Amino acid sequence: MKALGVISATVLFLFLGATLPAFAQEEHHEQEAKPAKQQEQAKPAKQEHQQAKGQQEQQQKPQEQAKSSRQEEQKQAKGQQEQQQKPQEQAKSSRQEEQKQAKGQQEQQQKQQEQAKSSRQEKQKQAKGEQEQQQKQQEQANSSKQEQRHEQQVKGQQEQQQRQQTNSGKQEQQHEQQVRGQQEQQQKQQGQNEQHAARQSEQEQHRQEGEQRAAWTDHRAHNWKSEHRDWQERGGYNGYRIPEDRYRGYFGPEHAFRIYTYPVVIVGGDPRFQYGGFWFSAVDPWPEYWSANWYDNDDVYITYANDGYYLYNRRYPQDRIAISVYAN
Secondary structure: OHHHHHHHHHHHHHHHHHHHHHHHHHHHHHHHHHHHHHHHHHHHHHHHHHHHHHHHHHHHHHHHHHHHHHHHHHHHHHHHHHHHHHHHHHHHHHHHHHHHHHHHHHHHHHHHHHHHHHHHHHHHHHHHHHHHHHHHHHHHHHHHHHHHHHHHHHHHHHHHHHHHHHHHHHHHHHHHHHHHHHHHHHHHHHHHHHHHHHHHHHHHHHHHHHHHHHHHHHOEOOOHHHHOOOOOOOOOOOOOOOOHHHHHHHOOOOOOEOHHHOOEEEEOOEEEEEEOOEEEEEOOOEOOOOOOOHHHHOOEEEEEOOOOEEEEEOOEEEEEEEEEEEOO
16 A cells, blocks of 8 residues: 555656646746737837927927026026115215225314313413412512511611600609509599498388388287188289299209399389299288397298299298289
8 A cells, every 4th residue: 555655656656747847838938929019009109208208308498498598587687686785885985985985084173172272271270380480489589578677667666666655654653643543542432432321221221111010010810729720711812933944953842932132112012022034922921920130030932822922931841921023
């Protein structure tokens, strides 16, 4: 069986080996025949293509000629523009050069003007300096002349004064003797007058003291509690009012004084004393139990309490005397 199979396979291979070359030759002949047919079929198409290409080339030639003509015209126009621009650029360059030259000339003129100005200023300074120097020299000369004249005048005055002093020496001595005599006489007369005035002053002082003592004594109460009345009981105070700044500076418990150290006058038989730039007159009598010379020895002060001005005695602080104020 195996031998039969081998023989069958061999026969098959041999058959295939004989038939394949023949088949290959037939296909080769067919392929060779096929390009020939295709070439024959492609010849008319190729000719048509060549004709179309020739027509297209003939159509493109005028276009290329027109294009070349336009390019040539553009070159000529560009050349003309360049030729036209050259004179403009030359003119522009010429104008710029002229402007530069004109600017340079202006700068040079300005420099010359500044130099001339500086030169004038320097000359003016020099002239001014010379004038000032001349003025100083003239002033010095005038001052020297004035000093000489003044020295001469002073010297003349001194000589005249010396002559006058020499001449008036004797007169002065005589005058001094007369003056000394007059002074001695005046001193004697003044001494006599002072003695007389002192006697009169003492008499006047005694008289005034007597009047003041009598006036104060007359104002002494017999029963002060019944005789005393405050300003409310009197219907209120309607007299002069002391300004606030003056009141703070001179009045109140912290500003005590003694009446005898200030001027006292008698007005209508009543004592009136001056203090702090104002005059004061007692409206109430003073208590009978106060000392007889309280107005000389006791410290008193003036205050405003609600309804009017009152005089307080520090030795008797529970009592107060109603008083009136007068500006003059």
